[in-house]
Amino acid sequence: MNVRTPTTVAPGETRARSPLYWRYAVEPFVYLSPAVILITLVMLVPLVVGISYSFQSIAILNPLKTGWVGFDNYAALWSDGKFWTALGNTLWWTVASVTLQFGLGLGLALLLNRHFHFRRIVQALVFLPWAVPTFLSALTWAWLFNPVIGPIPHWLAALGILAEPENILGDPDLAMWGPIAANVWFGIPFFAITLLAALQSIPGDLYEAAEMDGASAWQCFTKITLPFLAPMIAITVMLRTIWIANFADLIFVMTGGGPANATQILSSYVFTTAFRKLDFGYASAIAVALLGLLLVYAAILLKIRQKFVKI
Amino acid sequence: MTTRSSPLLSAARYLALALYLGFALFPLYWLLKIALTPDQLIYTEGTRMLPTLTTLENFRTVVFQTPFLSYFRNSLVVSLGTAAVTTLIAAGAGYAFSRFRFRGKKLIIGLMLVTQMFPLLMIIAPIYKMVAALGMLNSLTSLIIVYTAFNIPFATFLMQSFFDGIPRDLEEAAMMDGCTRFQALRKVVFPLTLPGLGATLGFVFTAAWSELLFALMLINSNETMTFPVGLLTFVSKFSVDWGQMMAAGVLALIPSCIFFIFIQRYLVQGLTSGAVKG
Numbered sequence: 001m002n003v004r005t006p007t008t009v010a011p012g013e014t015r016a017r018s019p020l021y022w023r024y025a026v027e028p029f030v031y032l033s034p035a036v037i038l039i040t041l042v043m044l045v046p047l048v049v050g051i052s053y054s055f056q057s058i059a060i061l062n063p064l065k066t067g068w069v070g071f072d073n074y075a076a077l078w079s080d081g082k083f084w085t086a087l088g089n090t091l092w093w094t095v096a097s098v099t100l101q102f103g104l105g106l107g108l109a110l111l112l113n114r115h116f117h118f119r120r121i122v123q124a125l126v127f128l129p130w131a132v133p134t135f136l137s138a139l140t141w142a143w144l145f146n147p148v149i150g151p152i153p154h155w156l157a158a159l160g161i162l163a164e165p166e167n168i169l170g171d172p173d174l175a176m177w178g179p180i181a182a183n184v185w186f187g188i189p190f191f192a193i194t195l196l197a198a199l200q201s202i203p204g205d206l207y208e209a210a211e212m213d214g215a216s217a218w219q220c221f222t223k224i225t226l227p228f229l230a231p232m233i234a235i236t237v238m239l240r241t242i243w244i245a246n247f248a249d250l251i252f253v254m255t256g257g258g259p260a261n262a263t264q265i266l267s268s269y270v271f272t273t274a275f276r277k278l279d280f281g282y283a284s285a286i287a288v289a290l291l292g293l294l295l296v297y298a299a300i301l302l303k304i305r306q307k308f309v310k311i
Numbered sequence: 312m313t314t315r316s317s318p319l320l321s322a323a324r325y326l327a328l329a330l331y332l333g334f335a336l337f338p339l340y341w342l343l344k345i346a347l348t349p350d351q352l353i354y355t356e357g358t359r360m361l362p363t364l365t366t367l368e369n370f371r372t373v374v375f376q377t378p379f380l381s382y383f384r385n386s387l388v389v390s391l392g393t394a395a396v397t398t399l400i401a402a403g404a405g406y407a408f409s410r411f412r413f414r415g416k417k418l419i420i421g422l423m424l425v426t427q428m429f430p431l432l433m434i435i436a437p438i439y440k441m442v443a444a445l446g447m448l449n450s451l452t453s454l455i456i457v458y459t460a461f462n463i464p465f466a467t468f469l470m471q472s473f474f475d476g477i478p479r480d481l482e483e484a485a486m487m488d489g490c491t492r493f494q495a496l497r498k499v500v501f502p503l504t505l506p507g508l509g510a511t512l513g514f515v516f517t518a519a520w521s522e523l524l525f526a527l528m529l530i531n532s533n534e535t536m537t538f539p540v541g542l543l544t545f546v547s548k549f550s551v552d553w554g555q556m557m558a559a560g561v562l563a564l565i566p567s568c569i570f571f572i573f574i575q576r577y578l579v580q581g582l583t584s585g586a587v588k589g
Contacts, residue, residue, distance in 0.1 A: 025413065025414070027492070028407040028411035028413040028416075029407075029413075030403075031403040031404060031406050031407035032403065032404050032407045032408075032419065034400045034403065034404075035400050035401065035403065035404035035463050035467060036419060038400065038456070038459060038460045038463060039422070039423065039426060039460055039463055039464065041460070042438065042456065042457055042460030042461075043426045043434065043460055043461070044422060044425075044426065045437070046437035046438050046441070047425075047426070047429065047433070047434055049434070049436075049437035050429075050433040050434045050437055053436070104331075107327070108331055111324060111327055111328055111331070116324075116325070116328075122328060124568075124571055124572050125332060125335060125336060126328075126331050126332055126335045127335075127571055128335055128336070128339065128564075128567075128568065128571070129335050129338070129339075130517055131517050131520070131564065131567030131568060131570070131571055132339070132521070132560075132564060132567070133520065133521030133523075133538075133539050133542070133563060134521050134523070135521065135523055135539055135542060135543075136342070136521075136542065136560040136563070137338070139556075139560075140338045140339075140341060140342050140560075141338060143341060143345065144338060144341055146357075147358075148354060148357050148358070149345075149353070149354060149357035149358065150341070150357070150358065151341075151358050151360070154358060185334065185335070185338060188331075188335075189335075190514075193510055193513070193514075194469065194510065197473070197506055197507065197510050198472070198476070200506065201473075201476040231472055231475060232472050235468050235472060239427060239465060239468065242424075242427050242428050243427065246427075246428070246429065246430045246431075248430065249523070267430040267432070270430050270432050270433070271430075271432055274432060280436060283432070283433075284433060287429050287430050287432065287433040288429075288433075290428075290429065290430065291425075291428050291429040291433075294429075295425070295428060298424055298428065
């Protein structure tokens, strides 16, 4: 009957070791494992498969030439003028969108972080663009820029910015501003919401103390608000930059990359190559190039972040 | 923060808010205007601020003569499911990143960042093959799983930054008093992260609500089609029914709006509780 007595481990020993072991090796993974497993299966494994495509020729229109081709796709990329144009456009599109979204989003968050009448309803309304499906916002903005059915060209002409009410989406020099405007409209709430939430976690007594010491509003902003926001700013700006660089939906619906590739960014080029030319190998090579560039960007930003944020 | 401010400054503030409101709402107004304009006037009155005639015909057609209600239900199931599951998983992961130092942490964070850095187009073919091999094409569950994975990295970083903002002393005190870490998390930390959870839920919900590409690839039966794919059915090869499409778009905004208004409470909570003290 005395079966359950023999234990394999000396009790004293485990009791001394196990909490430490538990704390440093096991416990974090209890919280982490669902995330890690899901991401690995649904994103990382397919990513590896996707990267392997870039070393193959998988052109559906040219089925005789399938197979491993080494770095051929990348060599073709190097001498592809459209790739370099798209790279330049990606830079312009990303920098302009992120800067405007962040600046305006921070402004909005600061405005909303105080009491005024109808605050709740105003907040709900200004955040609304984020809830609009991308496809729909792209169409709406395409309408707004069309002089036949939208008011914007007429306003711009009245302000003297345009000589006549033309569709800027058809003008290679100006076309990029169309998707950028839509993107800023769509993206302001993102920064406003995350920054507002961060603002709300700043203890109010800090401002009281600063005020008692006679700090000006500007000093409060640079000495209290910004440092507290810094971790959130770092992470949101970095992620948002990466997303926007990859974000082709607006461009694809509004201009299709045209006119004359004036709005073709790398990720829309991936899309056209994959689904118009059905050349999956080459499309993968473009995507890998974009991934490489974004990795470098993130590495630089994380280094900078380490200097300023103590996490 | 109720600081004394000059009337000029607060006037400027209200003006700025009004500009933001105008910018945010005007495109939506235009959407609504097109949805309410009778078909024959869409082009002739294209740039008028107010249409001379309005009609609910487009809405009626969309609701009663197209399978839109079913698209809606599907989208709602997918978005709510994704938002709930993602937030739960991301809260765990964000908590681990915020509170523990462990081997492999940097590697995992790095890999999570990598998942954000390539066009999702790149993995669409491999994912399609996997889902097809599992026999899960045309199922809403597969969409929820895929969307959850896509949204976890950002949601995790977001939750981490919210946990970072909560002093460790609070849960350490609770653990001193005999709580396990999980109890401390549930009873002490969880109520404090409600605004963070609300924000995360909102982001994930809207992301899932408007995702088009994967819904298009993984679903092609009418019964499990989600709303954005359904919207595409209005762009047929021969004609685009703008009025109906915009009407459907307006209807599609309703759940997002309700959801946003719902999470407002949690976003605002932090502010109001701070203000009562100050």
